[in-house]
Amino acid sequence: MATPRTRWLLSILLVNLPNCFAQGPTAAPSHPECCIPCGEINNCADIHCSWDPRLDPQIPTNYSLHWEPEHTEVGHVISGTSLDWIIPREHFNSGKLRVWVQAKNQLGSAKSLEVVFNTADIIKLPPPKVTSSHQEELEISWNSTCDEQQLSAGPCDVRFQREADQDWLQDGDIIHGSYTINSPQACTIYEIQVRCSCDIGLKSDWSASHRIRSPETAPVGELDVWQDCGISQESSDCVLAWKKLPISAACGVILGYEARLSYNNGTLVLVNVSVAEPKDSLVCGEMQCHFTTSLKGVSTVSISAYNAQGATVPSYLAMPIPEKTEQAIHLTMNEENLTVSWGLSTQLSDNLKEYVVQYKQAGGPPGQGFDWVKVKKNQTTGLFKGRYTKYTPYKVSLFTLSHSREVHHLSSVIGYSLEGSPSSVPSFQVFSIAATQVTLFWKSVPLSKQNGVILYYQIVADSRVDGQNVYNVSAPPNTFKLLHLSPGQEYEVRIRAVTAAGAGVNATAKFKTKHLEDFGHVIFRVVSGILSLVVICVATLYCACRGEKKACLPCFYYKVPDARNSQIFRNKNQINDPWASTCIPIYEPHPKISLLEVVEVQRWAFKSSLEKSSNNDRLTRPLVGDECSQMDCKEDQKEEAAAEECPRTDHRYGREEYSKMVDSDEERDREEENREDCWSSSEENQSTSGYEKHFMPTACEVLKV
Numbered sequence: 001m002a003t004p005r006t007r008w009l010l011s012i013l014l015v016n017l018p019n020c021f022a023q024g025p026t027a028a029p030s031h032p033e034c035c036i037p038c039g040e041i042n043n044c045a046d047i048h049c050s051w052d053p054r055l056d057p058q059i060p061t062n063y064s065l066h067w068e069p070e071h072t073e074v075g076h077v078i079s080g081t082s083l084d085w086i087i088p089r090e091h092f093n094s095g096k097l098r099v100w101v102q103a104k105n106q107l108g109s110a111k112s113l114e115v116v117f118n119t120a121d122i123i124k125l126p127p128p129k130v131t132s133s134h135q136e137e138l139e140i141s142w143n144s145t146c147d148e149q150q151l152s153a154g155p156c157d158v159r160f161q162r163e164a165d166q167d168w169l170q171d172g173d174i175i176h177g178s179y180t181i182n183s184p185q186a187c188t189i190y191e192i193q194v195r196c197s198c199d200i201g202l203k204s205d206w207s208a209s210h211r212i213r214s215p216e217t218a219p220v221g222e223l224d225v226w227q228d229c230g231i232s233q234e235s236s237d238c239v240l241a242w243k244k245l246p247i248s249a250a251c252g253v254i255l256g257y258e259a260r261l262s263y264n265n266g267t268l269v270l271v272n273v274s275v276a277e278p279k280d281s282l283v284c285g286e287m288q289c290h291f292t293t294s295l296k297g298v299s300t301v302s303i304s305a306y307n308a309q310g311a312t313v314p315s316y317l318a319m320p321i322p323e324k325t326e327q328a329i330h331l332t333m334n335e336e337n338l339t340v341s342w343g344l345s346t347q348l349s350d351n352l353k354e355y356v357v358q359y360k361q362a363g364g365p366p367g368q369g370f371d372w373v374k375v376k377k378n379q380t381t382g383l384f385k386g387r388y389t390k391y392t393p394y395k396v397s398l399f400t401l402s403h404s405r406e407v408h409h410l411s412s413v414i415g416y417s418l419e420g421s422p423s424s425v426p427s428f429q430v431f432s433i434a435a436t437q438v439t440l441f442w443k444s445v446p447l448s449k450q451n452g453v454i455l456y457y458q459i460v461a462d463s464r465v466d467g468q469n470v471y472n473v474s475a476p477p478n479t480f481k482l483l484h485l486s487p488g489q490e491y492e493v494r495i496r497a498v499t500a501a502g503a504g505v506n507a508t509a510k511f512k513t514k515h516l517e518d519f520g521h522v523i524f525r526v527v528s529g530i531l532s533l534v535v536i537c538v539a540t541l542y543c544a545c546r547g548e549k550k551a552c553l554p555c556f557y558y559k560v561p562d563a564r565n566s567q568i569f570r571n572k573n574q575i576n577d578p579w580a581s582t583c584i585p586i587y588e589p590h591p592k593i594s595l596l597e598v599v600e601v602q603r604w605a606f607k608s609s610l611e612k613s614s615n616n617d618r619l620t621r622p623l624v625g626d627e628c629s630q631m632d633c634k635e636d637q638k639e640e641a642a643a644e645e646c647p648r649t650d651h652r653y654g655r656e657e658y659s660k661m662v663d664s665d666e667e668r669d670r671e672e673e674n675r676e677d678c679w680s681s682s683e684e685n686q687s688t689s690g691y692e693k694h695f696m697p698t699a700c701e702v703l704k705v
Helices: 004-020 519-546 567-573 603-615 629-645 665-681 690-695 699-704
Strands: 033-037 047-050 062-069 076-080 084-087 096-105 108-111 115-118 129-134 139-143 153-162 169-174 178-180 189-198 210-213 224-228 239-243 256-263 268-274 282-284 288-291 298-307 315-318 329-333 337-342 352-361 370-376 381-385 394-402 407-415 428-431 438-442 456-463 467-473 479-482 490-499 507-512
Touching (some): 033 115, 129 210, 224 315, 224 370, 239 298, 337 352, 337 394, 337 407, 352 381, 456 479
Antiparallel strands (some): 033 047, 062 076, 129 139, 153 189, 239 288, 329 337, 337 381, 428 438
16 A cells, blocks of 8 residues: 555656656757748738747647847847747848747757748749640640749749649749640649749749640440339339449549340330439439439340540449349448448359449439449458448348349348437237237337337337337347236236337337136136037038939938928818028928728729819728739839829839928919829829838738738
8 A cells, every 4th residue: 555655756756757768858840941931911011930840749839939130149039839920021131030949848959950042032933823724636825923023933833643643743934825735645734833933033833733634545444233112122113323433433524324224025215314404304413323214124234425525335234133142231321421231152153253342321202322342252351431320220231243234132121320219109009809918019110210220119018917018129020918917907018119228109009808717607608609500501402412302311312301392281281381591391280191001992982082082181081902013013014004194103112202292272283284284194193292102102012011
């Protein structure tokens, strides 16, 4: 533990530490450079002097400027920390002066070398003005300012450089006021500067750079063409965009652009737009141009720029093809820079030419907030410089461009230069409310109001019984089930989106869970539902089988009788069957059906006996057994004869097949006529109804039993 004495010694050491490592006395500044500038501000009056300190700028230093006429010791001094001073005209006389600088700091003091000059020799005129230039010969002309001071013009110096270079080429001692660059490079912009002097005084400063283009030729290279689709990749939202040619490639003034649009249906459209008269079809900014027409239905595009001497090589672009696998994209973004990186594939295709990285500001019009860069196939980084608005989404996309001119869209991601808290969800609802669970649904926050990348949605459920529960849900899908709730309780649910900057505004919904139902009641409802379903299926099948007949069971077994079709039953009850189409038979609770008893009688009396029995409610004649054996053969023969005369006979009994129902009096009359014809041809058939003939045995069959 340090004592107060130790702390005191340590503080003294720290204060004197810089002095312990000082590298000797202070260095002397350079000799002063002085001139009398002429122009609108100074008008050849005051002397301006400056010097190089040659000292560590971290060490506070005081400078003093000294001047005095030659051969005298009466002088003047100005002191301060500035590195340049002005000697007012009233403080010196024309003639020779001695001038020097004194520097003083904590390391000591030092004096610069003395400079002796004549005040007339340090007059400095303004730089000359370039008046004209000729591109054909790459020649410039200028006017000297010596005449303005009534002095004779002196020699001038000229220096020039190509626009992309850093070094100047200089030529001096030029007497006349013009200069020509010999053998200029084609398609090149040159910057030229001039300085001059009069017969006395100093040379002027360099004039402002004058830009001149070499003689115009046909443009070289090709346009860097791409498409601006907003934040979607639908061709209906895309417009053709390209970057302007640099002056070195334009080789003159670009007059317009010519494009060829090939559509999916085979149509070819030529578009020629002049820069001077775009007619609302061309928009050009400082760096880019784009057409205003949509690329909907376009498969490929070629475009070239032209000037008065020719056109560029056409640039081709195909509409992007989405890839099945997405490439991961990583963004590093602030308000001035955007860096995009991605992983390099282990299997690079030989057909791959380069990558294309683009960004687009969400909601921006075509051509604004949009840029792209093309990088080599072995690189995995794209760099952009610009001004990126905070809280604004930018969609960054990665594409591949092949040697066969195919474009494949690999992946896209949303980025922000600076994130903020998002807005609330536009819709939040509760569905499927049960006793112990509910389903929540919400709409995502619109992209323009997210203010950042949404990491998840936070759901908070409150109730008096269960307390507060918090859930963090990723989206999509925008649904979530709240489980393990208490029956018959009121709940309040809140949801808000969360970004890296924090949580947004809550959206609230309230609901009440249902009461828990009795288990036995639930089972009863389930079983009832299943039984009802079975009954409906059986009834449906039953009615489907019935068809045009009013008997339903024949679909399961063809020969099943329906007593309602009996002539006896029809005469006794005369049932009007309005429910026949629903296959629900309606019977009398206690129908009266006559009992038929067969006895041996004479052939001439058998028919009348049966007719009489049909008019009585009950037949009571006794049944006789084995007295019809001789009649069997005769009646079998008549039976065969009747079968030929009666239509639609049964294959088994030789009687009319039971296949239709008598529904009207007219049909019943025709049926009776047919029946009488059958009785006239065969005395065996004594029944008066198609039902009895179809299902009831004959007298012989009864006697055989």
